[in-house]
Amino acid sequence: MLTDSSQAGSGPTNPHRNLDADAFTLRRRPPSEKLLDLGFRQLTLVLASVVAIVLLGIFITVFQGAREAMASFGLSFLTISSWDPVNEQYGAFTAIYGTLVTSILSLAIAIPLGVGTAIFITEDLIPSSVREGIGLMVELLAAIPSVVLGLWAIFVMGPAIRPVLNWLHELLGWSPFFDTAPQGPGMAPAILILVVMVLPIITAISRDALNQVPIELRQGAYGVGTTRWGAIFSVILPAAISSITGGVMLALGRAMGETMAVTMIIGNSFNFSFSLLAPGNTIASMLANQFGEADGIQVSALMYAALILMVLTFTVNVAAQWIVRRLSLRY
């Protein structure tokens, strides 16, 4: 059937055709439309594969870059703490230790704070307007760029917590974790600023998880005569625990890879020390500081460190997804 361009009502050109058939000029799809349909599908497929390409690209770039250092330093790179451009001796132990210690300790502080806050803003302990206000503030905290937090940490938080760190040093100076006198920058302030950065993640994910616990479950708990916190600890938190754990793992990944705020406050020292009061380093802060100026095998050593960071965050993130999928309960 040939389609003509006459509009409905403008008079049929062929008296045998009825009006309706004439009004719809695209009863049969023209090939161009089919082509468009197919082309669009292929286009989205290509765009979707960009993710895969970028991901592979990142891995290949880092791995290729790291090969030279992997060949010269091997696995001892993980356990040696010297970073010596003059003699071209590199080991990332200080940075790995710093990455793990700062991220794990910051999480240890942020988990109770974040989950506690999430409970506070989901369990109608206070009027809902106040709850929403707190929720909004925590979300906005997540929007503050980390470099601004770093600036604040250098000029405001650092000096403010100095007396506390001094006090900790006097009190706990016997233990290797507090045996150096606090200077300006150090691991402890880095841990605190990381707490500020991961707190919104943990709070937001815990809040969503708690909100998803069905009201019937709460009623059931109250129905057998629990108190509010009895219900929270024995029914509501267990029901939400898989999502909360997944959120915590995501936060751990974020803390490990967090760069700016940490690099501005941690001191970027390659001298290894157990002490939290001493300046330290993380893989991310090391990359931020050295990448621009490095050349030769130092670039490769940095790529090696970047590869380690990628493996760490990858493991943590995959574990997070696995936990959410594996432990999630059916309601």
Added chain:
Amino acid sequence: MANPSPITYDNTALFDRRPLRYDPWLTRNLRNLLFTGIASIFAAIAVLPLVLVLFYVLMQGGRLISVGLFTQLPPDIGMEGGGIGNAIIGTLLVTLIASLIAIPVGVGGGIFLSEYSSGGWFANFVSFGNDVLAGVPSIIAGVFVYGTVVTTRVFFGQSYSAMAGGIALAVLMLPTVIKTTYEGLKLVPQELRWGAYGVGASKFVTVMRITLPSAFTPIATGVVLAIARAAGETAPLIFTALFSSFWPDGVFDPIATMSVLIFNFAIMPYQAQNELAWAASFVLVMMILAANLLARWIARMTKV
């Protein structure tokens, strides 16, 4: 009906039974109070950082706001005054480049995952990869672009450039845009698609005219938030866009951005530079908060 036997609470001896009256000294009531107290203290601690950071940014940065701040270049070392005009333009430019790359790619990828894939291995791999990419530390995105764009000098022999910075930011934005597009499209009720197919619309028309517009709000919200996030990123820019003390020359030259300016100037031992870092923080935070409020506003539009 049987005679009701005399009422015996024979088993109640096995349970604690107390009067109905509220007893504040009961262990469980004390514990309740204790935990409520702890939770409220935690919540107070959680909002404290935002209050303090905003307070200092407003105080330290707000008082430096002037016309010159927006129109002048940063001062030379040891000089007073100056502005961050080049960094503001740079942030806008780099973020724009990133958006121009990440939004089309991300929305297209999201459409594929939601509308065209039927859960095959490729779609699973892409969505898994997307989650992995979302977890890649931002500094690694910088390393990636450094390795692929900066050192290879693909753009007319230029190494560090606004373009490189924009690409690095796009890598960070991409997972968010894909995820919000995918989730936004998934919220569109299936009946709407069937309705469109029912009147003979092609898949392309259905997606472009029906599905995508219905999901506009969540996608727009997510995209605005992703842009705001990217505008504040520093780590991927330090060794891609680098920095420049001059007005931007073009997209293939190094460029100043507010975030890198804050980083560079914060750690300098000069008062004038430190002050400009605070002023740039003020401008950046205001832009990002405005974008967040915009996103919230968009999100609220459909809820009415």
Added chain:
Amino acid sequence: MTSSSHSSQSADSSKGDACMSLQNVTISYGKFEAVKNVFMDIPRGRVTAFIGPSGCGKSTVLRGLNRMNDLIPGCKLKGRVVFDGHDLYDPKVDPVEVRRRIGMVFQKPNPFPKSIYENIAFGARINGFKGDMDELVERSLRKAAVWDECKDKLRESGFALSGGQQQRLCIARAIATEPEVILMDEPCSALDPISTLKIEETMHELKRSYTIIIVTHNMQQAVRVADQTAFFNAEAVEGGTGKVGYLVEFNDTERIFNAPGQQATQDYVSGRFG
């Protein structure tokens, strides 16, 4: 003949064997009054059924009896609900204590995210149970007619049961704490006829020691299990935002179904409602 068959509503309250007494109870959600001016005396050691069309406020009243409505923001109760000589809504009363003595089974099954065993033991434990827990779990599950299905998977999650089995688990959970009153909101709506009969047998058993109040849409069930029946209805009021529920009639089940005092009741029980 039972001794109560001659009693009318007013006679009940004067006799003083009322377990719970609602005195001019009005429950509202925010500004919307869901149920208005309910007076009733629920006798002790009996099964009382609440019937009525959907949305007339049966669940609302039922939740009002053990302060479950406290959990719904904006829900307010005016009037008095007297139990054991106390107004349950007296500010000095501890709602937790109330719920320990007045248990509840909900419309939708809601097992805890714990093992089947723990689902039962949890309530008993927080109520200070001092006896043999294994025995209590078994006894409760048997009474709720779900022991055979559960006995081999006591350590598995409560979610590993079917919907109907979950509901019976929840009934077992409520029975296990041995409250004085058990409130049941359409407990059998998700159950097959066999399990329903088993539950009804359990109710007959339980009413020797407990007072039971059950909401049901099933007329036959009300006739089978209830000694007393309350018929609720809802009607639109001028200037109101929705239908307001009220108590039409409360009397012996026999009377409600065979010789109701109100035309509306007659229409409803004979299925001529609409």
